[in-house]
Amino acid sequence: MDRYYWGVDLGGTKIECIVIDRNTDQPIVRERIETESVKGYQHILGQIKILIERCANIVGHYPNAVGFGTPGTLDPVHGVMKNCNTTALNGQPLDKDLNETLGIHAVIANDANCFALAETHFGVVKRIKPEAQIVFGIIMGTGVGSGIVVDGKCLYGCHGIAGEWGHNVLEPNGADCYCGKQGCVETVISGKGLERYYYELSSQALSLPEIVEQAKQNNHEAVKTITRLREYFGLAVARIINVLDPEIIVIGGGVGNIEALYQDIETQILPHLFNTELNTLIVKPELGDSAGVYGAAALVKNIS
Incomplete structure (x- = not known):
């Protein structure tokens, strides 16, 4: 068993690696490197390898498995990346290429899944409700993303899009969304x-x-x-509670910082809820910009 959890947050401008001590859940190394994505896919793989080797030299140990938070999703049917704003990744078998390039077992999840995992294993959920079985994590910023954690593990689904809350229609005949529909959650309550x-x-x-x-x-x-x-937030969240019934919902992103969102929140949700009372906790995150890399590390907690 690996002594450490390794996670990499693969962003468009920077790549960050964290190494966390398994016994203490405390980071012992955090290093960054420029992504330089304009130089193409193979260059990105090379930058990741440089970063992993740098961290391995610091801790004196090379990882067996590494979790990767990505700006898109690995399609479980076709085995390639999709919906990445770092476009060089789209259509690429990223997990297989990472396995070959690094000689490790790569586990991949998108940024919203990593956010939910991070707050479950290292953030607010661990602090206030560590026994939670179902956690729903929301990132409400320029867009809207979300992830589902069940018994400490990400839920992916047969299309790899479990938790894709942002592209359900909230306002019929509303504003056009880039996904091709109108009035999606993302078009209504994103920043x-x-x-x-x-x-x-x-x-x-x-x-x-x-x-x-x-x-x-x-x-x-x-x-x-x-x-x-x-x-509209009350309506959209009530649908999630009716289907998943999570013990806790964590709201990140710039919209999640708006205090008015939390004021008398039951009155916004209960009219749309099947249950007659709201017991789901709705809270702010604690890890901030570190959630991506912590969540990536959490991907390997159950396999390393």
Whole structure:
């Protein structure tokens, strides 16, 4: 059994590796390197190899398995990456190539799954409800992503898209989404969706933090935008609770920082809930920008 958990957060601009002591759950190494993705797929693989070898030299041990958080999904049917904003990865058998390049067992999950895993094993869930069987992790920022953790492990599904909450229709005949549908959760309650709605009301282009500040000053259009967020969030989350019934939901991303989202949250969810009371905890994360790399390490907790 490997003494350490190894995780790599594979981003568009940087690649970060963490090595965590199995006995203490404390990181002993964290190193970064530039991705340089414009140089192509093979170069990215080379950068990962450089980083892994650098960390191995520091700890005096080469890993048997490494978890990788990626900006897309490994298609379980075709065995290649899809939906990556680091486009050089799309269509590539990343797990197989990592196995061959590094001589390790690579485990891959997207950033939302890694977020949910990180907060389950190392963050807020571990602290306040470590016995939780089902955890739903949400990233609400420029877009909307989510991941499901059951008994400490990611749920992937037969298409590799389990937890793809952001592309369910929330507002029929709503704004066009890049996925081809209209009124997806992502188009309605993402940061970009809220900014677009405010612009439609006011003809002013403000950032989400500016809209939040305007709402605090009782600007009519801003208040209406935040009210819309609260109402649609309640509807969208109630559907998740009705289907999965998680003990805890963790909300990350910039939209998740809006305090109004949590105020009297039961009144937004209960009208759409099958159950007559809300017992699911809805909380903020604790790991911040570190969630990706911690979640990648958590991918190998059950196999290394």
